[in-house]
Amino acid sequence: MEAPTALPSTMPDLDLDKLQTIRVLGKGAMGTVFLVSDPASPRSLFALKVVDKSSFQTKYEADSRAMWEIAVLSRLHHPFLPTLLATVDTADFLAWAVPYCSGGDLNVLRHRQTDRVFSPAVIRFYAAEILCALHHLHQMGIVYRDLKPENILIQQSGHVCLTDFDLSRQLSRRTTTTQASSSPESPVLEARPRHRRNLTRIMFALSDAGGDLLLQLKKVKSARVSPVSRRKPSFSTVERSNSFVGTEEYVAPEVVRGDGHEFAVDWWAFGILMYEMMYGRTPFRGNNRKETFRNVLTKTPEFLGKRTALIDLIERLLEKDPEKRLGYGVGAAEIRQHDFFRGLRWDMLMEVSRPPFLAPAEGERELTEKVTARGRVCILEYFQAKKCASVPGSPSLSTLRSQSSVCGREEEEARLTEF
Numbered sequence: 230m231e232a233p234t235a236l237p238s239t240m241p242d243l244d245l246d247k248l249q250t251i252r253v254l255g256k257g258a259m260g261t262v263f264l265v266s267d268p269a270s271p272r273s274l275f276a277l278k279v280v281d282k283s284s285f286q287t288k289y290e291a292d293s294r295a296m297w298e299i300a301v302l303s304r305l306h307h308p309f310l311p312t313l314l315a316t317v318d319t320a321d322f323l324a325w326a327v328p329y330c331s332g333g334d335l336n337v338l339r340h341r342q343t344d345r346v347f348s349p350a351v352i353r354f355y356a357a358e359i360l361c362a363l364h365h366l367h368q369m370g371i372v373y374r375d376l377k378p379e380n381i382l383i384q385q386s387g388h389v390c391l392t393d394f395d396l397s398r399q400l401s402r403r404t405t406t407t408q409a410s411s412s413p414e415s416p417v418l419e420a421r422p423r424h425r426r427n428l429t430r431i432m433f434a435l436s437d438a439g440g441d442l443l444l445q446l447k448k449v450k451s452a453r454v455s456p457v458s459r460r461k462p463s464f465s466t467v468e469r470s471n472s473f474v475g476t477e478e479y480v481a482p483e484v485v486r487g488d489g490h491e492f493a494v495d496w497w498a499f500g501i502l503m504y505e506m507m508y509g510r511t512p513f514r515g516n517n518r519k520e521t522f523r524n525v526l527t528k529t530p531e532f533l534g535k536r537t538a539l540i541d542l543i544e545r546l547l548e549k550d551p552e553k554r555l556g557y558g559v560g561a562a563e564i565r566q567h568d569f570f571r572g573l574r575w576d577m578l579m580e581v582s583r584p585p586f587l588a589p590a591e592g593e594r595e596l597t598e599k600v601t602a603r604g605r606v607c608i609l610e611y612f613q614a615k616k617c618a619s620v621p622g623s624p625s626l627s628t629l630r631s632q633s634s635v636c637g638r639e640e641e642e643a644r645l646t647e648f
């Protein structure tokens with residue numbers, strides 16, 4: 230894939246100033262996602278991810294990361310992956326719209342279950358859909374690298390939708406254990422062999438490079454969602470070749486070892502995800518990152534209860550040697566054939582009209598009426614207020630409010646998240 234330098238030309242433009250913001254759906258390392266309605270268009274409710282360019286060290290950096298995600302999104306055409314609806318590029322912001330998933334994410338859904346676990350039948354349904362989505366990405370040469378329940382959204386229809394592609398990368402060719410070369414502009418993984426590092430060195434490198442950045446970039450809602458190296462990457466060859474990518478409890482052994490990032494890292498994470506859905510916890514979590522990584526490298530996962538096809542599948546996905554891991558050879562096809570999925574009509578997945586959980590119907594009209602009654606919140610004002618609140622010695626919120634219509638960040642957020 231070529232370096233993304235411009236927005237896809239066929240995408241409709243949006244006017245940030247005219248959109249009605251209903252609430253903040255989530256905040257991540259890269260951007261804030263709003264539920265937004267566009268009074269100018271008929272089917273107007275959507276999720277808008279907004280990247281404030283000034284929150285990055287350079288505008289180029291913000292552009293590169295956001296453009297990468299937009300470029301990936303613009304290529305996706307699959308029922309379990311998001312579709313890019315529109316884009317906005319201003320001097321200060323880059324934003325893009327995708328369909329709104331009203332069912333929340335798989336992490337929240339699991340926490341709502343008795344004992345915080347899903348039944349094998351429910352796991353089968355979600356796992357099958359996620360497998361299809363990953364298969365589609367891999368066929369496009371894209372390794373996702375950020376599979377975790379928080380990134381699996383539930384559509385209004387109850388089907389899944391993967392989100393957050395900023396850690397995904399294009400593999401330049403089918404690689405074995407090491408990675409492919411990259412151009413400085415495009416995040417394509419490297420193929421040059423790398424030295425194995427011992428655990429101590431890895432831990433040193435991580436604590437050296439990761440600490441502050443992790444704190445800085447931590448996701449708001451979940452303590453678990455601290456990406457191992459979601460440093461703001463410059464996409465330079467050097468930086469990427471040392472990067473550990475993913476969320477620590479989901480990171481594959483070969484990534485901890487510094488051996489590379491093949492498609493098989495997604496199959497590892499897929500195994501962790503199924504384990505978490507089954508037991509309500511991940512298998513290698515330690516008291517700190519160092520212990521978690523040691524467990525990832527050395528610990529055999531524990532399986533309670535009688536041996537089932539589900540346990541067998543998870544065990545094969547959690548094979549520490551990527552070349553022996555299920556899915557390494559032929560990809561998703563190999564996983565589909567596992568006993569756990571026996572009898573599943575893959576071609577009929579989309580036709581399932583009663584998925585395990587359906588999101589309560591949120592009427593678009595009702596939502597927009599509510600927001601109109603409470604006064605419109607402008608995205609630009611939201612970010613302006615956020616900036617003011619973070620600058621020491623900046624005018625007080627009441628001064629700001631009297632000078633313009635900008636409100637304080639807390640107040641603004643409270644208004645946006647109230648629904």
Ligand SMILES: Nc1ncnc2c1ncn2[C@@H]1O[C@H](COP(=O)(O)OP(=O)(O)OP(=O)(O)O)[C@@H](O)[C@H]1O
Pocket residue numbers: 254255256257258259260261262276278327328329330331334379380382392393394395448
């Ligand atoms: N289409 C959507 N519908 C509903 N909620 C969404 C949608 N897209 C994103 N969100 C919410 O916004 C949150 C942040 O989105 P996303 O993960 O894309 O941002 P990010 O800045 O890339 O985060 P990260 O730190 O994981 O990289 C998600 O976890 C989810 O809760």
